Amino acid sequence: MICRFVFSGSGGQGVITAAIIMAEAAVYHGGLNAVQTQSYGPEARGGAARADVILSSEEIQYPKVDRPNILICLSNLAYSKYTWLVRPGGVVFIDPHIIKTRRTADARQVELPLYENCLEALGTTLPMNICLLGCLSRLVGLVTPEALEKVIENRFSGKNAEMNIKALHLGVDLVTRLPEMPPIQFL
Amino acid sequence: MICRFVFSGSGGQGVITAAIIMAEAAVYHGGLNAVQTQSYGPEARGGAARADVILSSEEIQYPKVDRPNILICLSNLAYSKYTWLVRPGGVVFIDPHIIKTRRTADARQVELPLYENCLEALGTTLPMNICLLGCLSRLVGLVTPEALEKVIENRFSGKNAEMNIKALHLGVDLVTRLPEMPPIQFL
Amino acid sequence: MIQINRYWCKGCGICVAFCPKNVLQLDDEGIVTAPREELCIECMLCELRCPDFAIEVIKEEKRA
Amino acid sequence: MIQINRYWCKGCGICVAFCPKNVLQLDDEGIVTAPREELCIECMLCELRCPDFAIEVIKEEKRA
Amino acid sequence: MPDSPIRFLQGNEVLADAALYAGLKFFAGYPITPSTETAERLSYLLPRVGGKFIQMEDELSSMCAIIGASLTGLKAMTATSGPGFSLMQEAIGYAVMAEIPCVIADVQRGGPSTGLPTRVSQGDVMQARWGTHGDHSIITLTASNHQDMFTMTVEAFNLAETFRTPVILLFDEVLAHMREKVTIPEKDEIPIVDRLVTSVPRGTDYHPYFPREDGRLPMSDFGGSHRYNVTGLFHDMWGFPTDKPDVVNELMHHLVNKIENRVSIIQRYKEYHIDDAETLLISYGSAARSARHIMEDRRKVGMNIGMLELQTLWPFPRQLVQEKTKNAKYIVVVEMNMGQIENEVRASVNHSDSVYLANRVDGQLITPTDIKNFLRIIHGRGI
Amino acid sequence: MPDSPIRFLQGNEVLADAALYAGLKFFAGYPITPSTETAERLSYLLPRVGGKFIQMEDELSSMCAIIGASLTGLKAMTATSGPGFSLMQEAIGYAVMAEIPCVIADVQRGGPSTGLPTRVSQGDVMQARWGTHGDHSIITLTASNHQDMFTMTVEAFNLAETFRTPVILLFDEVLAHMREKVTIPEKDEIPIVDRLVTSVPRGTDYHPYFPREDGRLPMSDFGGSHRYNVTGLFHDMWGFPTDKPDVVNELMHHLVNKIENRVSIIQRYKEYHIDDAETLLISYGSAARSARHIMEDRRKVGMNIGMLELQTLWPFPRQLVQEKTKNAKYIVVVEMNMGQIENEVRASVNHSDSVYLANRVDGQLITPTDIKNFLRIIHGRGI
Amino acid sequence: MSSMTQYLRTRFMPHIWCPGCGHGIVLSGLLRAIDALGLEKNDIVIVSGIGCSSRLQGYVDFHTMHTLHGRALAFATGVKFGRPELKIIVPMGDGDALAIGGNHFIHAARRNIDLTAIVMNNNIYGMTGGQFSPMTDTGKKATTAPDGTIDRPFDTVSIATAAGATFIARTTTYHVHQMIQILKKAIVHRGFSVVEILSQCPTYYGRKNNAGSAVDMMNWFKDNTYKLGTKTAEEAGEMKALGIFIEKDEPEYCDRYKTIIQKVGSP
Amino acid sequence: MSSMTQYLRTRFMPHIWCPGCGHGIVLSGLLRAIDALGLEKNDIVIVSGIGCSSRLQGYVDFHTMHTLHGRALAFATGVKFGRPELKIIVPMGDGDALAIGGNHFIHAARRNIDLTAIVMNNNIYGMTGGQFSPMTDTGKKATTAPDGTIDRPFDTVSIATAAGATFIARTTTYHVHQMIQILKKAIVHRGFSVVEILSQCPTYYGRKNNAGSAVDMMNWFKDNTYKLGTKTAEEAGEMKALGIFIEKDEPEYCDRYKTIIQKVGSP
Numbered sequence A, B: 001m002i003c004r005f006v007f008s009g010s011g012g013q014g015v016i017t018a019a020i021i022m023a024e025a026a027v028y029h030g031g032l033n034a035v036q037t038q039s040y041g042p043e044a045r046g047g048a049a050r051a052d053v054i055l056s057s058e059e060i061q062y063p064k065v066d067r068p069n070i071l072i073c074l075s076n077l078a079y080s081k082y083t084w085l086v087r088p089g090g091v092v093f094i095d096p097h098i099i100k101t102r103r104t105a106d107a108r109q110v111e112l113p114l115y116e117n118c119l120e121a122l123g124t125t126l127p128m129n130i131c132l133l134g135c136l137s138r139l140v141g142l143v144t145p146e147a148l149e150k151v152i153e154n155r156f157s158g159k160n161a162e163m164n165i166k167a168l169h170l171g172v173d174l175v176t177r178l179p180e181m182p183p184i185q186f187l
Numbered sequence C, D: 001m002i003q004i005n006r007y008w009c010k011g012c013g014i015c016v017a018f019c020p021k022n023v024l025q026l027d028d029e030g031i032v033t034a035p036r037e038e039l040c041i042e043c044m045l046c047e048l049r050c051p052d053f054a055i056e057v058i059k060e061e062k063r064a
Numbered sequence E, F: 001m002p003d004s005p006i007r008f009l010q011g012n013e014v015l016a017d018a019a020l021y022a023g024l025k026f027f028a029g030y031p032i033t034p035s036t037e038t039a040e041r042l043s044y045l046l047p048r049v050g051g052k053f054i055q056m057e058d059e060l061s062s063m064c065a066i067i068g069a070s071l072t073g074l075k076a077m078t079a080t081s082g083p084g085f086s087l088m089q090e091a092i093g094y095a096v097m098a099e100i101p102c103v104i105a106d107v108q109r110g111g112p113s114t115g116l117p118t119r120v121s122q123g124d125v126m127q128a129r130w131g132t133h134g135d136h137s138i139i140t141l142t143a144s145n146h147q148d149m150f151t152m153t154v155e156a157f158n159l160a161e162t163f164r165t166p167v168i169l170l171f172d173e174v175l176a177h178m179r180e181k182v183t184i185p186e187k188d189e190i191p192i193v194d195r196l197v198t199s200v201p202r203g204t205d206y207h208p209y210f211p212r213e214d215g216r217l218p219m220s221d222f223g224g225s226h227r228y229n230v231t232g233l234f235h236d237m238w239g240f241p242t243d244k245p246d247v248v249n250e251l252m253h254h255l256v257n258k259i260e261n262r263v264s265i266i267q268r269y270k271e272y273h274i275d276d277a278e279t280l281l282i283s284y285g286s287a288a289r290s291a292r293h294i295m296e297d298r299r300k301v302g303m304n305i306g307m308l309e310l311q312t313l314w315p316f317p318r319q320l321v322q323e324k325t326k327n328a329k330y331i332v333v334v335e336m337n338m339g340q341i342e343n344e345v346r347a348s349v350n351h352s353d354s355v356y357l358a359n360r361v362d363g364q365l366i367t368p369t370d371i372k373n374f375l376r377i378i379h380g381r382g383i
Numbered sequence G, H: 001m002s003s004m005t006q007y008l009r010t011r012f013m014p015h016i017w018c019p020g021c022g023h024g025i026v027l028s029g030l031l032r033a034i035d036a037l038g039l040e041k042n043d044i045v046i047v048s049g050i051g052c053s054s055r056l057q058g059y060v061d062f063h064t065m066h067t068l069h070g071r072a073l074a075f076a077t078g079v080k081f082g083r084p085e086l087k088i089i090v091p092m093g094d095g096d097a098l099a100i101g102g103n104h105f106i107h108a109a110r111r112n113i114d115l116t117a118i119v120m121n122n123n124i125y126g127m128t129g130g131q132f133s134p135m136t137d138t139g140k141k142a143t144t145a146p147d148g149t150i151d152r153p154f155d156t157v158s159i160a161t162a163a164g165a166t167f168i169a170r171t172t173t174y175h176v177h178q179m180i181q182i183l184k185k186a187i188v189h190r191g192f193s194v195v196e197i198l199s200q201c202p203t204y205y206g207r208k209n210n211a212g213s214a215v216d217m218m219n220w221f222k223d224n225t226y227k228l229g230t231k232t233a234e235e236a237g238e239m240k241a242l243g244i245f246i247e248k249d250e251p252e253y254c255d256r257y258k259t260i261i262q263k264v265g266s267p
């Protein structure tokens, strides 16, 4: 099993943190191998943010994700830049509140109303990234909500931890309210 | 024709200057090739001074003098350090006023009373080095007193030039007062 | 007249905070706007302090 | 008592010049000597200013 | 996850943790992308384990400071990238000459000059060997994954102590920035070579530069019983300057031979399917990940392909490479520079016509597909 | 002797005079043995011919200053020795990347480190090639006598201008300190390559990094009509930073190929009795004097011995060496290091078993007798 | 958009700096000073090192040179000495100027060579992600000082004074009018001029030290500075003085060399 | 011969310095200061750079390290920070300390790390044969300033003060008693101490500038200096003040780090 993720958005949305937390959950509590990379350099300042994660039951050699199975876009810029990368059979996750342009990518597109839900349930959109992880744990599998919870507890403390755990479960629940989707292929 | 000189003494005696002047005279006014080298490094500070000169009618390749035809020693230290270097058939020139130890080198030894003569005729021993060149121009040949004079005039000015020219001729004359010596072999 | 370059503005809020007449404001998208332009006294502070050359005060005189 | 290390002395003349009692002198070979040792007041200046550790003043008391 | 030895870390963090495992007690450095995270992690960890962290005013002084600290008996390291590595060269030569154990990590980015600060490259391989003036020899290790990074970092400290010499760890931006799993070895799982301290008792003449029978030179800490001299000049066995030709000659040969004569015990490498490999990939560092990826991929379709991964780059294991390439028809060096190791491979093999370079120098990690395309061309099958 | 073109000078002085002949207008440096006399002479001469001399605070800044001055249109040089050369490496890489013509003279002394400041060595050959980080290419010239020093110095300036690149002059302590005759060429006797200035008129877009058809890149002085950008980052043809892989790739290849593809026009050498040489000496710098001495000596006794003297060390003239060594049974590289050029020769010849090293690394000039003894051994006749 | 765009290479805008970064305000102030002086674009050379601050050079339509970290003044010395009639302006970060570049800084000052050094002091290494600099106050946090720095900071004005700079001033990104006035004088001054501009790095310094937003940091500049000469040392306490500390006429380096050439040169 | 021989590696004597070189007097004074303090030989480390002055290190029977030109303080920082209980003394030439080594000098001062820096200032590069240094007065001659330097000199005391040294003094080879007293205090001082000692180089500086013999140069020191505080600036004119300029108690660098370790370390 091998699954390649690209988390993309703009600086400050925490997409890189989300990627790392997912990878840590897979490694520490899922018995998987994981490699995480991210873009550095001028474009990483201010503007766009991108983190790649590969999860696999085998050893991972080539560490970059050229063609993701799963693409998450949390900004319009990221959306227009990366959608064409997705592998056949893969999925693009977007937040309908954020992404205005809806180009038809050569991939299935799933809308996750993270912004709305977080604002409503938690009064802040800050933990959208963690809420996203909750959704993914259900939709993609590979890492369980319990594994994510442990990593989050280890990483944050106090109020922050609390809020993020709430956001996580918000994400897990949110999925139940989405239209059912066919399984994602990854190889 | 090739003749290898080592000028040695202690710092401040001007042995290096003498070597350079002789070489310049040979190059500028004698149609010869010349290479001059000298010792650098810790031992060149304060203590001993050594300059090597090769004069030749051919191109000179290896520039160092391992075994001189002509060795000039103006200090006891130099004398004890270098006399054994002289080639068979070569000559060691010393100033009897300075050199106390008279080891028998495997070479002919010629005494040049530079110190005494300079002090007497010029009231100073400073231009001993130039006086030496006067002697050599007669005893060794290769560079003429006229050639040396031109170089000296170019190098020094005013009183200094005057004094040195006097010293040069003093050296030239001094030779006439020495016991005659068989010719020096150099190859 | 306040001229704003929406493509350059990064929404740092410096101009907003230091405008003596409270002329400016960040919009929904976090970009500066001048909803109270009529209060502007053309002190230039917004333009001078903007790190992004995104706001310019075209003075009466200049326009004239 | 003035003790001199002839092997270390470089004949710079510093001790000679600054001796307040004119005790010292360079010899023929340019090495320091103390021909007027009896005038020495053991002020130590020669020893302290010698760059070469070539001159030492052994004080009365020390010798005693 | 403190109870488990498993970590998910950035390469730069692995470097830090491995150095501590190896006994690091002193780090001096100056920030530079893509190596800074090592310093950042050590600024936190070192004081917590009684070690010392200092941020110096530049890379020159960082290198000098670790040499000074090493002389007091502490295992010492610095980490930098190309521009900083260039600045350290004079002082690295000092460590070579004065035989001071220390470790220098150079995380390679695109060069020359400021180049591509956030992009990968393997362009400093030859500089690691020859960056400082004068004849010398040097040990340089690399790795292609975090587990090996850990091991090689510990090895670097061990070799530095064993041979009293600076050792260079040559990593790259991809390795340094990516995160992957690493299992921290248990205490003593990787043997640690400690500072060899002289057994000469106080008051007895100690020779800092007089090798024992086994070639090693026991040290004595500054501030300890033995007072001696350390210099960057050619020196005698007490450490005092000399320019006596015979002493100079002997020291020169000692410095070079202590390393060049021990290639077989310094060389670290991994091999995969060498025996039946008609096509042999030779690679190292992050490029070796792509090489191994495509090797495994091509074997699945029946290609007789193998791989030699170099972990010791200097002294270059010429004999090893010669042996391992004996039967290969195509020897393909996969690296991210203009052929720096290819050149060494070419000089090592019997049939240099069969050596090919599969490289990439545009700041991007060479991909398995790139290599596949190279192979097609090399095998005469077009692109 | 102002009326005659004959001079009797120290090598360092020849370097100064030749640089002025070549059009030097700016020198920045920091004193170091055995190169200081060049700076000393230029501090006197430059203001007398309207040029500029500046003594900087160190070698790093000296190298930076000549790059800055070169951008204003002045031919610029610095001179140093090993330790200073190590310190200049970062900025040399900058000159490579930004394609700034300039000349760096490294007068080699014993290394590594402070080594033997007043003794001869040829230990910086590989450093000249690889001292700075990142892939690059570089031109390095040397000479064995003062007349050739003069010529090679002028050539260095010419090549620097032609290829918009730093050029290294690698001399050594023996050459630099000894005095011998040199005949100053008449004006125009050695052609001078002047700065190629862009013909693009003011107001038109000028591309500082867009090569002409002949491969040369015309420049525009800072302060002149064209405003552009200079950087040590990878950049586009306007000089602005980019990390676009294709642009990076192209620049990387341009920097390397502008030199490596022109070996045959950059190579300078001398040959003696190659045709019938069973034993061929390959040498350079002051070692070549002893080599030539013994070659002439041995020919007198009937030995079939010849010599190839290299004056261009980098790019290494592999093809030339291969051709010239075709018929030799014994290829003996005479140099004063542990085999830095020998290694290149070995990689260049068809039969690397016939390559021998005749060297000396003790700070003393290798003597004709040393070489004679090496030859006896190589020829199987003992010592 | 602003009238300063005539001096900008607008194709690279918006610039790379983070939202609220003080370096943009310095850039703006510098262009306004140049504009006010009516200098020719072709007579100006900007020489920078490496750092966020040093990226200034890329955005301005003068002769521009982006050099090595810490070495800008050494390159600039070559440019100036090579062509003394040009105006050379050297924007530098605090690390660039006073960590790795400290030696060139004091030596350029010692020579009194006519360069205008602008120290964009944000008390941090911005470009590399928030390590402490020689201008970070003792006790402040940074990625390499998780427990607070133990280092003491330099005072740019004192160092420049001791080293011999002949024009020395300090201002902040809050005090934009003063900044422009000072930069004008500094550029015109014949000799080595140092202008320290306190600049905010909200991204790293601000975050690490809970200094709030760019606006908060600028307010801090307002509240913790005073006009030179208006307070006694005692009153000032930890506050920093702003204004021109030194402005004096001494022979400039290139001018001195010109007199040598005039004395000995054969034209 | 002298009682100081107990501290000398006598097998290397007589030393390499020229007759009358002031550096020998500094060596003598240093050993007397150490002797007077009754320090253990094994507790002393001498770290030097490269230069005539830096050769001091080879003659003394302590832990000794002869490093790179200009970098002595950086090496010394490693030694001290590695083993704070040792006394580290760093003899440096004026070029070593303030030309190539200027940056390490100001940063060591900024940190207030407990090193004793002795600047043996002979206003020239002695070792390389008489080029001007950053301490050579404007107009003086040197082999690289045949027409007189156009450079202005640093003032060691001002630079050290601005950079933050907590003990700063100046003396000369003429004033041997003062030298010993100052060195004693400097060595004992906890923090970065700078002792500038004006030293004569008769061989190069003296000859190039017709300054006469070593004795003449020492007399010049006598006649052109005054005791700090005994003259007004006006009276002093070109004369240099001697004595202790700064002596203050501030937290030392290794001590500060120790408090960090104590706070966070798990022993």
Ligand SMILES: Cc1ncc(C[n+]2csc(CCOP(=O)(O)OP(=O)(O)O)c2C)c(N)n1
Binding pocket: E030, E031, E032, E033, E059, E083, E084, E087, G050, G051, G052, G053, G054, G068, G069, G092, G093, G094, G095, G096, G097, G120, G122, G124, G125, G126, G127, G128, G133
């Ligand atoms: C030789 C070298 N060392 C280190 C670096 C990495 N580096 C780039 S910028 C920088 C410091 C930036 O800080 P500062 O100068 O204060 O500028 P800022 O980014 O804060 O404006 C460093 C350490 C480098 N490019 N070159």
Ligand SMILES: Cc1ncc(C[n+]2csc(CCOP(=O)(O)OP(=O)(O)O)c2C)c(N)n1
Binding pocket: F030, F031, F032, F033, F059, F083, F084, F087, H050, H051, H052, H053, H054, H068, H069, H092, H093, H094, H095, H096, H097, H120, H122, H124, H125, H126, H127, H128, H133
């Ligand atoms: C990197 C480097 N640059 C230059 C030199 C050459 N060098 C040796 S000592 C010295 C200067 C000596 O002057 P100073 O520091 O004043 O000491 P002094 O000899 O006058 O006591 C120089 C330039 C060197 N050894 N290393």
Ligand code: SF4
Binding pocket: C008, C009, C010, C011, C012, C013, C014, C015, C016, C031, C032, C049, C050, C051, C052, C053, C054, C055, G020
């Ligand atoms: S100061 Fe400039 S960038 Fe900031 S909000 Fe105002 S206009 Fe936008």
Ligand code: SF4
Binding pocket: C002, C018, C019, C020, C021, C022, C023, C024, C039, C040, C041, C042, C043, C044, C045, C046, C047, C057
């Ligand atoms: S010019 Fe002054 S008043 Fe007008 S918007 Fe700008 S800051 Fe406000």
Ligand code: SF4
Binding pocket: D002, D018, D019, D020, D021, D022, D023, D024, D039, D040, D041, D042, D043, D044, D045, D046, D047, D057
């Ligand atoms: S101790 Fe004083 S008086 Fe006696 S010889 Fe020495 S300097 Fe003269």
Ligand code: SF4
Binding pocket: D008, D009, D010, D011, D012, D013, D014, D015, D016, D031, D032, D049, D050, D051, D052, D053, D054, D055, H020
């Ligand atoms: S001061 Fe010392 S070296 Fe000089 S003359 Fe006196 S004893 Fe001799």
Ligand code: SF4
Binding pocket: G016, G017, G018, G020, G021, G022, G023, G052, G053, G122, G126, G127, G200, G201, G202, G203, G204, G205
């Ligand atoms: S990191 Fe700091 S200094 Fe750099 S651009 Fe961002 S705010 Fe400005």
Ligand code: SF4
Binding pocket: H016, H017, H018, H020, H021, H022, H023, H052, H053, H122, H126, H127, H200, H201, H202, H203, H204, H205
């Ligand atoms: S050259 Fe000068 S500094 Fe060096 S030993 Fe001689 S007198 Fe002393």
Ligand SMILES: [Mg+2]
Binding pocket: G093, G094, G095, G120, G121, G122, G123, G124, G125, G126, G133
């Ligand atoms: Mg900064």
Ligand SMILES: [Mg+2]
Binding pocket: H093, H094, H095, H120, H121, H122, H123, H124, H125, H126, H133
């Ligand atoms: Mg000096």
